[in-house]
Amino acid sequence: MKVVITSTSDSLTSTFDRRFGRTAWFCILDTEDDAIRFIPNEHLNASNGAGLKAAEMMGELKVSKVISGDFGPKAKQLLDKLGIQMVVIDEADSLVQEIIERLNYTK
Amino acid sequence: MSSFKIAIASGKGGVGKTTISVLLYHQLQKTMNETISLVDCDVEEPNSRIFFPASTQTNKEVAYQEIPMIDTTLCSFCRKCVNVCEFNAIMMVSALEHAEVNESLCHSCGACEYVCDRQALGTKRVAIGEMSQHNTSTGVLYEGRLEIGSVMQTRLIGMLKEWGATDHLTIYDAPPGTSCSVVETLDEMDYVILVAEETSFGLHDLKLIVRLVKALQLPFGVLINKAGLGTTPLKAYLEQEHIELLGEVPHNLEFAKASAQADIFSNIPWSIQTSLERVTQKIKHKRVEL
Numbered sequence A: 001m002k003v004v005i006t007s008t009s010d011s012l013t014s015t016f017d018r019r020f021g022r023t024a025w026f027c028i029l030d031t032e033d034d035a036i037r038f039i040p041n042e043h044l045n046a047s048n049g050a051g052l053k054a055a056e057m058m059g060e061l062k063v064s065k066v067i068s069g070d071f072g073p074k075a076k077q078l079l080d081k082l083g084i085q086m087v088v089i090d091e092a093d094s095l096v097q098e099i100i101e102r103l104n105y106t107k
Numbered sequence B: 001m002s003s004f005k006i007a008i009a010s011g012k013g014g015v016g017k018t019t020i021s022v023l024l025y026h027q028l029q030k031t032m033n034e035t036i037s038l039v040d041c042d043v044e045e046p047n048s049r050i051f052f053p054a055s056t057q058t059n060k061e062v063a064y065q066e067i068p069m070i071d072t073t074l075c076s077f078c079r080k081c082v083n084v085c086e087f088n089a090i091m092m093v094s095a096l097e098h099a100e101v102n103e104s105l106c107h108s109c110g111a112c113e114y115v116c117d118r119q120a121l122g123t124k125r126v127a128i129g130e131m132s133q134h135n136t137s138t139g140v141l142y143e144g145r146l147e148i149g150s151v152m153q154t155r156l157i158g159m160l161k162e163w164g165a166t167d168h169l170t171i172y173d174a175p176p177g178t179s180c181s182v183v184e185t186l187d188e189m190d191y192v193i194l195v196a197e198e199t200s201f202g203l204h205d206l207k208l209i210v211r212l213v214k215a216l217q218l219p220f221g222v223l224i225n226k227a228g229l230g231t232t233p234l235k236a237y238l239e240q241e242h243i244e245l246l247g248e249v250p251h252n253l254e255f256a257k258a259s260a261q262a263d264i265f266s267n268i269p270w271s272i273q274t275s276l277e278r279v280t281q282k283i284k285h286k287r288v289e290l
Helices: A050-060 A073-081 A096-103 B017-031 B080-084 B111-115 B153-163 B180-186 B200-215 B234-240 B253-260 B270-289
Strands: A002-007 A025-030 A035-040 A065-068 A085-088 B004-009 B037-040 B056-070 B090-093 B098-101 B121-135 B140-146 B169-173 B191-196 B220-227 B245-250
Touching (some): A025 A096, A050 A073, A050 B090, B017 B037, B017 B169, B017 B191, B017 B220, B017 B270, B056 B153, B111 B121, B121 B153, B140 B153, B153 B180, B180 B200, B191 B200, B191 B270, B200 B220, B220 B234, B245 B270
Parallel strands (some): A002 A065, A065 A085, B004 B169, B004 B191, B037 B140, B037 B169, B191 B220
Antiparallel strands (some): B056 B121, B121 B140
């Protein structure tokens, strides 16, 4: 399955981004093959609907779980509709790598 | 009689826009030989009507917005509508054959319907608020009331202005601040009265709305309300910027108490009355000049 962690930059040593819709990057972890890739959030600076667009992207990528600091009401509603699990963590200083390690997905 | 549209606006809230609006409405009714209208454009919290407890409602209309609906059985998930939407209101997940329009983001521009090759877009009507018309003793009051949760303030204000359009003198009580709702209210005004108070915030926010009316190229003047209450040199700013001072409505605690009880017309102090008469005279001259 695919797990997304919101990230402030495009490497494993980046700090976690607490915003979902306006995160800078999405770190996508595929637990099937342990592949990790980063994709930029192109709607980061959208005046409207950034959260919805991010949620839409999660749907297109067939993500099962999203880890972020907060989800806006519109994004939350759509993620719910798409059956994507939301995980909220409140640790601003965590690195993406630390979160992945804590997820403890072993093949 | 020709139409003459005056907006009462202010950068800061609580300076007395509504008080001034209803007082001028009342004063103009007394001195002019025509029906005066008052349009309460503060659709998020309309309150002009509070001062007319004896008014009767004479007309009412629900304001609607057309929201597109996507029929996923006709949709090819080509994303043309998604890409054309300026407001990111359309969500489409082709993998899950999911497509929907978010009502609170949609501005009903119709672009999605226009670009759809498969006519997969229909529309539904969503209520955004209510417009009502009331007879006060000699004039007409129009009020817009936004549906709770709706973000279509500007649309409702635009509809209200059209609905309450007349060919005589009309006062528009604007929402506070310098937001989109205020811009929508000020659109096509013949004259703008900026209500201000002599406080630090009052001057700061007056400067903001002055910038807005200048950008909109509207003729305007400033009316100081609660004069004597603050000590900020607001008049020095007006002189420096060559802005017309329309008048000063003195601060009067007894009058403030009465208006807080919605009893505003029964005992208007002479100092306030004199000031209002001067302002209405100026308005009449503006109407001739402009």
